[in-house]
Amino acid sequence: MTMLTYTVLTDPAPLEASAAGRSPSTGTVYLVVTNTGQQAAYWDTIKVEVPVGNGAGDLTSDFNKIKPKGEYRTRSGTRSSVKVQPGPQGSNAFQATVPISGTPFAPGDSMVLTLENVTVAPTAGLAVLTVTENTSRTKTGSRRTSFAAVALVKTAPKELPAPRDFHPDKAMVDAGEKLTLHWEETAGFGYEIMYPGAAQPVSVSGGSWSPPDAPKRATTYILIATDPNTQQQHFLTTTVQVRNPVLETLTATTGIDTPWVGGPNSGDGAVAFSQGGATVRRTRGSNDPGTLYAGETVFNGVATEYVKGLKDGDGDITFLPGGVKVWRTRGSNDPGTLYAGKADFNGVNTEWVQGRSTDDGWISFPKEGVNVRQGGGAWGTVFADKADLNGVNTKWVQGRDNDDGWISFLKYGLQVYQGGTNTHGTVYADSIRAKDAPYGQGGGWINLHDEGITVYLSKDGSNGLGNVTARAYNR
Known part of the structure; x- marks a missing residue:
């Protein structure tokens, strides 16, 4: 003892x-x-x-x-x-x-x-x-x-209490705004956080953690706490709301009701939805009209002051009361050019019409009619297989080739010439009818045949031979 x-x-x-x-x-x-x-x-x-x-x-x-x-x-x-x-x-x-x-x-x-x-x-x-x-x-x-x-x-070792109170320092943030997540940590546990966009859980410690990238849309974060002794896992979640979310895609099955839609960056354009339609604005909150870019647009109708090309210097079409004007460029008073494969009009009012090249012929429209001109301004030529006219006023008429005969029109009649000369030419015809005498009604008639010329009182010759009357003419 x-x-x-x-x-x-x-x-x-x-x-x-x-x-x-x-x-x-x-x-x-x-x-x-x-x-x-x-x-x-x-x-x-x-x-x-x-x-x-x-x-x-x-x-x-x-x-x-x-x-x-x-x-x-x-x-x-x-x-x-x-x-x-x-x-x-x-x-x-x-x-x-x-x-x-x-x-x-x-x-x-x-x-x-x-x-x-x-x-x-x-x-x-x-x-x-x-x-x-x-x-x-x-x-x-x-x-x-x-x-x-x-x-x-x-x-025996006590079971470790699970961590708790996992929460963000801000329940709602603006897109891109930084935040910090907090939790009450139990010593000895291993901690990881999972969130959208992370390839794998991120190891964390110390009871707080800030995401490397601020959330752009509502994001749920998951805290995984692992008991090192039992390997039991505890999951805590918290969701951060974003006041102005940025979405990668949006699918709405019944529609979207919103007063406006704007780009994600400052200064981006916006579309405002007003009563009866939509307005494109230069920026959100601005009253300045914006620009609509599209590869193709299909409308039942377009009401606009003007239409122009995409580049500086491109042509411009302005809409005036009663019609349109094509200008060389926007803001210019110089008339522009209309290019088309085909034009179908009920009528055309123009000072002149010309071919595509500068030396092509052109047609001008004076008060009296039309003038056909060469590219240099001299009188031009009308080429046609057939002309159907009520009347023709011309100085002369010739065949298509330069050596074809030609006819000139004098005050007292017409003269037939050989091609390329002033030598009288020949008139070829089966018959020549007298002036103002219809066939079979007593008009004088000249029959041309191999032996010469026979003059009849009528076309069928029933009234006998006629007389030849001539007037002297000195050319």
Whole structure:
């Protein structure tokens, strides 16, 4: 039986066994030594043996990390330090040595031997510390060895509480605005966050995290917390709303009701929906008309002041009351050119018409009729297979070739000439009818045949031969 009494206390109480995958569980062991008897006890050493290992009866698996210290307290309250050190060598023990040999351990005095930074063994159970004291009732008496056993409890590791309160610092943001996510973190858990656009979960720690790219549309973030011991996963979600979302695609099955649609960037155009139609604006909130670009547009009707090409200097069509005008360029008063494969008009009012080349012939329209001109301005030629006219006013008529005969028109009649000369030519005909005499009604008739010319009173010759009357003419 020991002369001194031994009591063990721990912090935390009880000690918690270390768990795989977590930070090691550590604690402090206090061994309180008291003299509860009526007589003083004289001591030299008190040794405390620590069970080392990973079993249920072991206190720690790492003896060398323990930091020992001692303090002696008299009943009157005086305190003094006590030397505590590992030993003896080769043992898993600590030994306290009396500061001054022969000093009594008086009734009511106490001593606390502290073992700090104890890494608790991983198996729950009851660990027993063995205490060996060398004491005597007299100062000079022989010291005898006595033993005591003090036990402490190691409980199984507690299940780690799951993290909670996963939330953004702003429930709603503008597109592109930065935000930070927060949560109440449980030590020892592994944390990852999943979100749209991330190829794989992102490892996080510290209870807060900011996405590298601010959300452009409503985005849900998922916090994955993994218990390192059980590998159980906990999932927490939070959604951030975006005030002006940017969407990659939008499918509406029943329609979209909105007062306006605008581009995603500052200064982009906008389409405003007003009563009965839509208006294209240069920018959102502006009253300046914008520009509509399209590869092809199909309308039942277009009301516009003008139409022009895409490039500077392109032609321009302006719509005036009662018609349109084609201008060389926008803002110019120079008439432009209308190009078409074919034009179908009920009527054309124009000063002149010309072929495509500058030396092509052209037709001008004076008050009296039309003039056909060459490209240089001289009188031109009308080429046609047939002409059907009510009348022709011309100085002469000739065949298609230069050596064909030609007819000139004089005040008193016409003259027939050989081609390319002023020599009289020949008139070829089966017959020549007299003036104002219809066939078979008594008009004189000339029959032309191989032997010569026969003059008849009538076409069929029934009235006999007629007379030849001639008037002298000197060319």
